[in-house]
Amino acid sequence: MTTMLCPTRGGKESQPNQDFAIQYAKQHDADLLFLYVSDLRLISRAGPPIVVDIEEELSEVGDFMLTMAQERAEKAGVTAGTAVRSGVFSDVLREIIRENKIHTVILGESHEKTGVATSEYLQHLSEDLGRELNVEFIVVRQGELVFRSKGEE
Amino acid sequence: MGFFRNSMKTSPRNLRDLCMAGLILCMFILVSNLIVQPGHAMRAGEFIISGQLQDSLGQPVENASISAAAHDGGKLLGETESRSDGTWSLTLDAVPRGGVDITVERAHFQPRSVSIDQTVLADLGSANIYRVDTIELERRIDVSFWVASLVFLIVLLLIAFEFLHSATAALAGISTIFLVSYIGGAYSPSLKILTFDQAIEYIDWKVVFLLIGMMIIIAILEDTGIFQWMAFQAYRISRGRNWLLVVILMAITSIASALLDNFTTMLLMVPISLQIGMALGIDPLALIIPEVLASNVAGITTLVGTPTNILIGAYAGIGFNDFLVNQTIGVIIALIVMGAYVLFHFRRELIKNAEGISPHLYEKLRENARIENVGSLWKALVVFVLVFVGFILGEHVDLVPAVSALAGATILLIWLNPDIHQMIKAVDWTTLVFFMALFMLVGAIQEVGLISTVAGWMAQVVGNNLPLGVFLIIFGVGTLSTFVANIPLAASMLPIVRVLTGSIPGAGNLILYYALSMGAAMGGNGFLIGGEANLVTAGITEQTEYPITFVKFLKVGLPVTYLTLAVGFIWLLIRF
Known part of the structure; x- marks a missing residue:
């Protein structure tokens, strides 16, 4: 059984992309791993030292979002797991791919065109990591396929 | 979370160290508040010359050097310095014969000389005190x-x-x-x-130590998870009525902001609000933006709710009760107006039918909003209430708020025994250093006369028109606060407001200071960059699919800013 990875930042706008990943995993009889990555560098610059354990707070947010996605995947008959991490997105992605022997990564473009999930960034990331790790990368926008790269092929 | 979880078993020595540290801090504050009035017993034959110095705006001039010299021969008879209220007194061994020349010198002012004629001194008869008319010093712009x-x-x-x-x-x-x-x-x-x-x-040490005390108390209280629990209760109580949820969340944020600081309040509220919004199937920003707007405004109801209030309170002698009595109703009205506007602005999101979530997700939400440590919470709440009682009652016995806050923090440190290193880390030293440097910097521009020059211009514009003065302060500072950090702005405005309070008839009730408080706080809602609470909220939401962009915030924040400033202006005119 292969495992596909779907990094997501949750929310309604991510659902079409998550649905694409669910259907794609179903077609290929694969398991799905939903991933949420928080990058605390953006927050720690904001002001005073953060007395709240913001990493834990955000991991709870991520866990909640991924559980929503997981429930929808399981309703569709796809076995899905979740992983919440903190760090630089590309580094975390590389780690998770290696740790879980990921076969395919499905990246969704951000609806708001903010943060890490811009079209250009995702295509660069897909090409670089796809070559480096020999993993298939699929970029989707609002549930529609935008770009596909297959590692060294 | 984890100050309590990770706390180590404390040895008696550690406990003693904790107690000592707290006692030393408290004693430092107490000693620093003892104002030693120099006394002087008059001896037979002595002669006193006294007077007062002020600048062209009627403000006292302190630390000026005053010397008295004999009119004949110029022999130095005595020297002194003016006090903080501008008064001064010189004690001479005997009534000088032949008159006295008084010379006043002060950096950044033109020197002045006043002569006391021999005949005037002779007319004093047996009286051995002579009071010189108030001497006005002119600024030297160099x-x-x-x-x-x-x-x-x-x-x-x-x-x-x-x-x-x-x-x-x-x-x-x-x-x-x-x-x-x-x-x-x-x-x-x-x-x-x-x-x-x-x-x-x-440097206003009362401000610095009040901040230290409150930062420790906040660090302990926030670790209990009380605010996340309250937000979850709001979700339960609202039962899918999104508008009611917004109102309750705004109320919770307002109360939290009045007691804690806005930055911490939003750090606690945003993650749980994101989850609630997603659980309901609505844009979480419809919950979060009203929260941050409310947090920026509600803090000014108490002395400790915003750093600017702490500054204003210490500078103008406005106490905890004064802020509570004079600003609370105005702020509540402003929050109601703000609430109505945000409900209208987010109406499309809020009229959506709430989506249900699975029992598993509901349980996860409940778990994420649990109270971390009930025992610690009760202890923290008891001390928190005592500290606020200290704030309220302390004014009657000259107990400065810094002492109440430090005593409360010390009691919590001993009672709850958290990891002291974590607690010291929780003190925002960056802000404290900023405050101290800023106090000195404002002191520098005060010394050279920039403050009095600006105040002079403003006094000319305002004249005797108090409502115009209030309008200019609240809307001027409010507008500047939309893009300038409100702490340095408030710190540099304080001496100006003091001058205007002295020069505008009827401003002695400190109305202009309240206008400054409202303007600095409400202006923070104008732009995303207007406050640290806004920035941290944006930083957290950026981690999800619901980022707060500059324009998104502006569309609701700017109208709310001017609506609340207008409410604040009208309220101050009614109240005073």
Whole structure:
């Protein structure tokens, strides 16, 4: 059984992309791993030292979002797991791919065109990591396929 | 979370150290508040000359050097310095024959001389006290004025455009002032802007220690998870009525902001609000933006709710009760108006039918909003209430809020025994350093006369028109606060407001200080960059599919700013 990875930042706008990943995993009889990555560098610059354990707070947010996605995947008959991490997105992605022997990564473009999930960034990331790790990368926008790269092929 | 979880078993020695640290802090504050009035028993034959110094705006001039010399021969008879209220007194051994020349010298002012005629002294008869008419000193605008003003302006720009961290910018500013004063001053006296000793006197230690005490208390209280639990209860109570949820969340945020600081409040509220919004199937920003707007405004109902209130309270002697009595109703009305506007603005999101979530997700949400440590919560709440009782009752026995806060923090440290290293880390030293550097920097521009020059212009514009003064302060500061950090803005406005309070008839009730408080807080809602709470909220939401963009915030924040400023203005005119 292969495992596909779907990094997501949750929310309604991510659902079409998550649905694409669910259907794609179903077609290929694969398991799905939903991933949420928080990058605390953006927050720690904001002001005073953060007395709240913001990493834990955000991991709870991520866990909640991924559980929503997981429930929808399981309703569709796809076995899905979740992983919440903190760090630089590309580094975390590389780690998770290696740790879980990921076969395919499905990246969704951000609806708001903010943060890490811009079209250009995702295509660069897909090409670089796809070559480096020999993993298939699929970029989707609002549930529609935008770009596909297959590692060294 | 985890100050309690990770706390180690404390040895008696550690406990003793904790107690000692707390006692030393409290004693430091108590001693620093003892004002030693120099007494002087008059001896037979002595003669006293007294008077008062003020500047052209009627403000007292302190630390001026006053010397008395015999009219005949110029023999020095005595020297003294003016006090903080501008008064001075010179004790001479005997009534001088032939008259006295009084000379007043003060850096950044033109020197003045006053002669007391021999005949006037002779007419005193047996009286051995002579009071000189109030002496008005004229400002001397020299190169130090321009250097200090330029440095201050550059610091403000560095902070506004985020070229440097605010603390670094303020430190760079005051270091430049010192270097110019000591190195440049050695070559040209006109470059002596501010000495180190003078600068230290400008630091308001009551503010610094109040902040330290409150930061420790907040760090302990926030660790209990009480606010996340309250947000979850709001979700339960609203039962899918999204508008009601917004109202309750705004109320919770308002109360939390009045008691804690806005930054911490939003750090606690945003993650749970994101989850609630997603659980309901609505845009979580419809919950979060009203929360941050409410947090920026509601803090001004108490002395400790915002750093600017702490500054204003310490400077103008406005106590905890004064803020509560004079601002609360106005703020509640402003929050109601704000609530109505945000409900209208987010109406499309809020009328959506709430989506249900699975029992598993509901349980997860409940778990994420659980109270971390019920025992610690109760202890923290007991001490928190006691501290606030100290704030309220302390004013009647001259107990400064810093002492109540430090005592409360110390009790919590002993009672709850958290990891002391974590607690010390929880103190925001960056902000404290910023405050201290800023106090000195404002002192520098006060010394060279920039503050009195600006205040003079404002006094000319306002004249005797108090409503115009209130309008200018609340809307002027409010507008500037939309893009300038409100702490340096408020700190530099305080001396100006003091001058205006003295010059505008009817302003003695401190209405202009309340206008400053409202303007600085409400203006923070204008732009995303207007406050730290806004920025941290944006930082968290950026981690999800619901980022708060500059424009998104502006669309709701700017109208809310001017609506609440208008409410604040009307309220102050009614209240005073």
